[in-house]
Each structure stands twice: as C-alpha cells, then as structure tokens.
Amino acid sequence: MRFLLDAEQREFARSLDAMLSAADTPAVIRDWSRGERAGGLALWSRIAEAGVFALAVPEAYEGLGPRPVDLAVAFVELGRHAVPGPLVETVAAAALLRDPGPAKRFLPALAAGESMATLAPEGSYAVDGDAAALRLTLAADGLRLAPGHGPVRPSLDPARRLTRLLPGGELLVPDPSADRALRWARLATAAQALGVGLALLERTVAYVGQRVQFGVPVGSFQAVKHRLADAKIALEFARPLVLGAAVTMSPADVAAAKVSACEAAYTTARTALQLHGAIGYTAEYDLSLWLTKARALRTAWGTPDDCRAEVLRGRA
Amino acid sequence: MDLAHSPADEAFRAEARAWLRARVPSEPLPSLETAEGFAAHRAWEAELAAAGWSVVNWPTRYGGRDCGLMRWLVFEEEYYAAGAPGRVNQNGVSLLAPTLLDHGTEEQRARVLPSMATGEVVWAQAWSEPEAGSDLAALRARAVRVAGGWRLSGEKTWSSRAAFADRAFGLFRTDPDTPKPHQGLTYVMFDLRAPGVTVRPIGRLDGKPAFAELFLDEVFVPDEDVIGEPGQGWRIAMSTAANERGLTLRSPGRFLSSADRLHALWADRGSPEAAAARVADALIGARAYQLFTYAAASRFLAGERLGPESSLNKVFWSEYDIALHETALDLLGAQGAEGEAADTDWSEGYVFSLAGPIYAGTNEIQRDIVAERLLGLPRGRRR
Numbered sequence: 001m002r003f004l005l006d007a008e009q010r011e012f013a014r015s016l017d018a019m020l021s022a023a024d025t026p027a028v029i030r031d032w033s034r035g036e037r038a039g040g041l042a043l044w045s046r047i048a049e050a051g052v053f054a055l056a057v058p059e060a061y062e063g064l065g066p067r068p069v070d071l072a073v074a075f076v077e078l079g080r081h082a083v084p085g086p087l088v089e090t091v092a093a094a095a096l097l098r099d100p101g102p103a104k105r106f107l108p109a110l111a112a113g114e115s116m117a118t119l120a121p122e123g124s125y126a127v128d129g130d131a132a133a134l135r136l137t138l139a140a141d142g143l144r145l146a147p148g149h150g151p152v153r154p155s156l157d158p159a160r161r162l163t164r165l166l167p168g169g170e171l172l173v174p175d176p177s178a179d180r181a182l183r184w185a186r187l188a189t190a191a192q193a194l195g196v197g198l199a200l201l202e203r204t205v206a207y208v209g210q211r212v213q214f215g216v217p218v219g220s221f222q223a224v225k226h227r228l229a230d231a232k233i234a235l236e237f238a239r240p241l242v243l244g245a246a247v248t249m250s251p252a253d254v255a256a257a258k259v260s261a262c263e264a265a266y267t268t269a270r271t272a273l274q275l276h277g278a279i280g281y282t283a284e285y286d287l288s289l290w291l292t293k294a295r296a297l298r299t300a301w302g303t304p305d306d307c308r309a310e311v312l313r314g315r316a
Numbered sequence: 317m318d319l320a321h322s323p324a325d326e327a328f329r330a331e332a333r334a335w336l337r338a339r340v341p342s343e344p345l346p347s348l349e350t351a352e353g354f355a356a357h358r359a360w361e362a363e364l365a366a367a368g369w370s371v372v373n374w375p376t377r378y379g380g381r382d383c384g385l386m387r388w389l390v391f392e393e394e395y396y397a398a399g400a401p402g403r404v405n406q407n408g409v410s411l412l413a414p415t416l417l418d419h420g421t422e423e424q425r426a427r428v429l430p431s432m433a434t435g436e437v438v439w440a441q442a443w444s445e446p447e448a449g450s451d452l453a454a455l456r457a458r459a460v461r462v463a464g465g466w467r468l469s470g471e472k473t474w475s476s477r478a479a480f481a482d483r484a485f486g487l488f489r490t491d492p493d494t495p496k497p498h499q500g501l502t503y504v505m506f507d508l509r510a511p512g513v514t515v516r517p518i519g520r521l522d523g524k525p526a527f528a529e530l531f532l533d534e535v536f537v538p539d540e541d542v543i544g545e546p547g548q549g550w551r552i553a554m555s556t557a558a559n560e561r562g563l564t565l566r567s568p569g570r571f572l573s574s575a576d577r578l579h580a581l582w583a584d585r586g587s588p589e590a591a592a593a594r595v596a597d598a599l600i601g602a603r604a605y606q607l608f609t610y611a612a613a614s615r616f617l618a619g620e621r622l623g624p625e626s627s628l629n630k631v632f633w634s635e636y637d638i639a640l641h642e643t644a645l646d647l648l649g650a651q652g653a654e655g656e657a658a659d660t661d662w663s664e665g666y667v668f669s670l671a672g673p674i675y676a677g678t679n680e681i682q683r684d685i686v687a688e689r690l691l692g693l694p695r696g697r698r699r
Binding site for chain 2 (some may be wrong): 002004009205209216217219220221224225226228232233236239244246247253260304305308309315
C-alpha cells in the first residue's frame with residue numbers, strides 16, 4: 001500500500017501545467033467557442049505529444065496504456081487550464097475501439113493527436129462534433145461511424161459545441177463494451193472537474209486577497225474564509241476518490257469519484273462567483289471559462305443521480 | 317500508486333478478523349456514558365489487551381504490537397466492521413499516549429501506558445475552562461510550585477469521560493506574567509480522586525453524564541506528573557492536538573462500518589428512493605475518508621510531516637458523522653416515531669456526533685486554519 005503519486009507522475013503534472021500555462025489557454029478557449037480551431041488544434045497536438053491520449057491507448061496500437069492513474073493526473077491539469085475540445089470523448093472512444101479491426105484503423109491517430117473523436121448515444125448531443133474527425137454513435141445495433149453532424153448549438157459552456165450526429169453510417173463494432181467506455185469517460189470527467197475546481201479556488205483566493213472593501217482585503221473576513229475553506233475541503237476529499245478510482249477502475253469507485261469531484265467543482269464555482277461579485281458574472285472576465293465548465297461537467301457522462309445509483313449498485 | 321495491502325498486512329488483517337469474530341460481544345454493551353456501561357467497556361478493554369489488540373500500534377514494551385500506521389488502519393477497519401464496542405480510553409490512547417511517546421520520560425511511559433492499554437486506568441481530558449474553549453490560551457487554572465511538585469487550583473469543564481474516569485491531563489498556568497497568553501503553561505497529569513478534586517458530572521443533550529466540571533482546590537501533583545519542561549505546555553499540547561485532528565482520532569474503519577450499517581438499514585426498510593442519494597453520499601464519504609487517510613498515511617510514511625491539513629480532516633469527519641446519523645434517524649422515523657427512540661445505537665451515535673463540530677477545536681476555528689494556513693488568506697480580527 002502506497003497511495004501516493006510517484007516522482008515521475010508529479011513531474012508529468014508539473015510539465016503539463018508549465019506547457020499549458022505558457023499556451024494562453026483563455027484566448028484558445030474563446031477562439032474555440034467561435035469555431036476558430038487553429039489554436040485549439042495546435043494545443044491538442046502538444047497535449048498528444050506529451051503522451052496524454054496515448055495513455056488511453058494500448059501499446060499494441062501505438063499507445064502507452066492503458067494507464068488510468070497517469071491519465072487522471074493529466075486530466076486534472078487539462079481541467080485546471082480549461083483546455084477546450086472533446087478530450088473526454090477521445091479517451092472514451094479509445095476505450096470503445098478495442099476490437100482489432102477498428103483499433104488498428106483508428107487508435108494510432110487518436111494516440112498521436114492527429115484526430116479528435118466524439119461520441120454520443122444515438123439522438124443525443126455530441127460535444128464538438130464539428131471538430132472531431134471520428135464521430136461515433138452508440139446505436140441500438142452497435143457502434144457506428146456517423147456520416148456527419150447537424151448544426152452547432154451553443155452549450156451552457158460556450159467552449160463545448162453541441163451537435164447531433166447524423167444517423168446511419170458504417171457499423172464498426174456490433175457489440176461494443178459501452179461500460180468500459182463509460183468508466184473511462186467518467187474517470188476523465190471527474191479528474192477534469194477536479195482541475196476546474198482547483199483553478200476556481202486558486203483564482204478566487206488570489207482575488208479576495210487583493211480586493212479591498214471597508215479598508216481591508218475581503219479575504220480577511222471570516223464569512224469569505226469559511227466558504228473558501230469548505231471549497232478546499234470538498235476538493236481535497238474528491239482528489240483521493242479520483243486517484244483511487246483510477247487504481248481500481250471499479251464502476252462504483254469511478255461513479256463516486258465523478259459525483260464527488262463534480263459536486264466539489266460546482267460548489268467551488270458557486271463560491272467563486274459569489275466572492276468575485278459582479279466582475280465574476282461577466283463573459284469578458286476569464287473566470288467565466290471555468291464557471292460554465294464546472295456546470296457542464298456536472299451532468300456530462302452521468303448526472304449526480306446516475307452516479308449515486310451506480311454507487312448503490314456496487315453494494316447490492 | 318497502490319491500494320493493495322501487502323500479504324503480511326493481509327495476514328495481520330485475517331488474524332485480527334478471526335479474533336474479533338470469536339470475541340466481540342454478541343449484544344452491544346450498555347452506553348459507555350453510564351456507570352454500568354463504563355465498567356463493561358473497561359472489562360472489554362482488558363480482554364482486548366490480554367490478547368494484544370488494545371493498542372496495536374504502540375511499542376510492544378507498553379502493551380502494543382508495534383505494528384505501524386498501515387496495520388493500525390487495517391485493524392481499525394476490522395475492529396469496526398466486526399461491530400466491536402466504542403473505545404472507552406480514546407482520550408488517553410489518542411491524546412495523552414502520543415504526547416508521552418513524543419515528550420514524556422521513559423519513567424512516565426513505563427508507568428502510565430501499560431495501565432492505559434488494559435483499561436485499568438481510564439483518562440479524561442481537561443483542556444477547556446469556562447472562559448477558555450476555542451480560545452484555549454485564555455485558560456486560568458493555575459499550578460503553583462511547592463516542594464516536590466505543584467498545587468493545582470481552578471476550574472476545568474466539558475471534560476469528556478471525567479464523570480467515571482480515573483485520571484486526567486491538561487494545561488495549567490504556571491507563570492501568570494508572560495507577555496503572551498500561550499506562554500507559561502505547563503502540561504500536567506493528575507488524579508481525579510486526589511484530595512481537593514471535586515467532579516461534577518454534566519448531562520449532555522440526552523442527560524447522560526458524558527462530561528464533567530472539575531473543581532480543583534490546592535491539588536498536589538508530584539514533579540513526575542509534569543510532561544516536558546514547565547512553561548512548554550502549549551507547544552506540547554499543540555503537537556497532541558495535531559494528532560487528535562489528524563490520523564488517529566477518527567479512523568476510517570469507523571465510518572466505513574457506519575456507512576455499511578446505514579446501507580443495510582436502508583435496504584432493510586425497502587430501499588426508499590427518497591433517501592437513496594443520502595445513503596449513496598454516506599458510502600461515498602466513507603470511501604473518500606478512507607482514501608484521504610491512506611494518502612495522508614502514505615505521505616507520513618514517506619517522511620512528510622502532516623501539518624494544518626489535519627483541519628480539513630476534522631471538519632470533514634465531524635459533519636459527515638452528523639449527516640450519516642441524521643439519515644439513519646430519518647429512515648427509522650419514516651415508519652413512526654422509531655427515529656426518536658433514545659436507546660438505540662443510532663440515536664446514541666447521533667447525540668455523540670452532534671458534539672463533533674464543537675470539540676477538538678470548533679469547526680469555525682478549523683476553517684480559519686484551512687483558510688489562513690492552507691490557502692494563505694490574510695488573518696482577520698480574531699486573535
């Protein structure tokens with residue numbers, strides 16, 4: 001028993017953080033929201049070069065994985081920097097495409113960052129269907145390669161571009177392991193949400209330390225401190241659930257991590273907005289990029305109720 | 317990153333489980349906040365100690381197994397999973413013993429620890445005073461130098477377990493003229509039955525005397541019952557408080573077991589949909605607490621010192637404990653007034669849980685510590 005990231009994993013997180021900090025992600029996110037993809041695609045390539053997508057792809061198909069713990073570590077950083085694009089969906093697609101035929105055909109490009117994937121049950125919205133080269137539909141008769149997508153609809157998080165996938169298309173896998181894909185998607189979403197929450201907390205702590213009212217920083221008021229302390233507590237107890245779920249990959253552990261990380265991030269988002277006041281309520285201030293993502297991730301790949309039901313099934 | 321216990325730790329688990337299955341009383345003991353229950357719990361401690369299970373992580377020479385932090389966690393999981401009784405000597409074991417191991421003399425350890433391990437001497441804590449709760453440094457009870465020791469005078473209150481315990485430990489002011497209130501304090505052990513001590517039990521919410529007021533009138537304490545240097549009591553006590561809030565006051569085993577019992581109660585009541593989310597959250601919270609503790613223990617064993625992050629822990633478990641018991645009482649109450657019945661494990665646990673956010677440093681103080689020391693926010697006007 002040694003429930004601790006090793007030096008290599010911590011260094012991996014640090015190097016991703018440094019790379020993303022230098023990348024001016026807020027500008028990339030705003031462009032992505034308008035459908036301008038050049039910056040997002042360049043960032044995607046660098047994330048792939050760092051090996052992030054390869055962690056979800058087996059070595060046999062030019063990946064490094066499957067390595068869920070390292071993937072979780074990476075997704076915390078992607079969330080902290082609010083990186084746009086179908087990150088989770090690409091990971092879920094890699095978990096779905098395990099039959100040798102489709103695996104050989106698609107996985108090397110996903111691992112290398114040469115293509116993005118999106119994925120949705122038939123009739124649901126898929127995230128970033130306009131940007132993804134590989135659009136996968138979970139239809140009644142199996143996993144299909146969608147022939148295209150419908151018009152883009154804005155999400156509550158402008159950086160998530162929602163599209164319906166067109167029905168039909170090539171049948172790739174008649175009996176796909178949707179459960180495995182769901183577990184990987186939930187794990188990645190949970191880690192990403194944790195990162196979103198950590199960024200919201202960090203930014204809010206910085207803000208209340210310099211925002212002066214009644215002649216003192218508002219961060220010296222106990223009412224403000226206690227809300228931030230509660231956010232910190234929620235996030236710090238979600239973190240081991242995320243890493244523990246990556247170790248076991250049990251459906252109940254992954255669901256527990258998802259509900260807990262997403263609730264912690266959402267609570268932190270509410271606190272961040274309240275403590276920033278009106279400036280936090282504007283789209284021009286960067287905080288909004290994290291605020292809206294915290295809300296969107298909360299229901300992505302399973303609502304809190306869905307995830308709690310999975311936890312209870314784990315005890316049945 | 318690994319969650320599997322070593323084969324040797326799993327063998328230790330199996331040994332503990334087998335013993336506990338054979339020996340845990342089949343009927344719950346009476347509440348330890350009653351004279352009858354106190355005696356029954358003391359007898360249980362003696363039985364545990366005779367088999368070497370009462371203080372597994374202590375050095376062997378004091379009655380432990382020197383088994384290390386991970387095995388302590390494993391033992392606690394098994395202990396509570398087996399439905400074993402609450403620990404009557406928890407104040408001594410989790411507060412005084414670590415202090416003696418860190419700051420006591422060998423003579424003190426050899427004298428105090430073995431009888432604590434067997435339950436022969438049960439310890440009460442005597443920190444709080446009428447004017448010194450969260451602001452502990454404001455305490456006034458004093459110790460005055462006399463030949464061969466000290467004389468204690470003053471008043472302590474909210475002393476957990478003092479109604480039935482044998483001895484107590486706490487801080488006393490030995491130098492009233494220091495510039496700062498936390499200087500000039502001395503850490504003292506004393507006998508609750510010594511001449512000059514009056515113990516007035518206080519009924520908690522349910523009327524049971526879970527704590528007491530102590531009136532001290534020139535109570536003699538020999539030098540050998542002072543822990544560490546006189547005047548250094550605050551520093552010594554703070555290292556104890558970090559322990560208390562940190563790894564050893566509330567073990568994950570206790571909450572894992574409570575969450576399992578809650579889940580069983582919910583299933584037994586027909587798994588009502590209205591309570592499903594709360595039951596799921598109890599399971600998630602217990603798992604979170606277990607994994608958080610494993611992470612902290614792993615860091616500790618890797619040589620890191622655990623500091624103010626123990627305050628995260630204290631707020632989490634104390635609020636978790638209340639939410640869990642509230643859910644149980646609501647499930648019981650859903651079919652009539654059963655949720656009010658005062659003599660069930662759940663109602664006893666509920667009353668106990670309500671004190672969690674108050675003792676061991678109120679949760680407001682803990683949140684201040686989280687905000688100031690972990691998040692780096694500016695200090696306000698308190699202190």
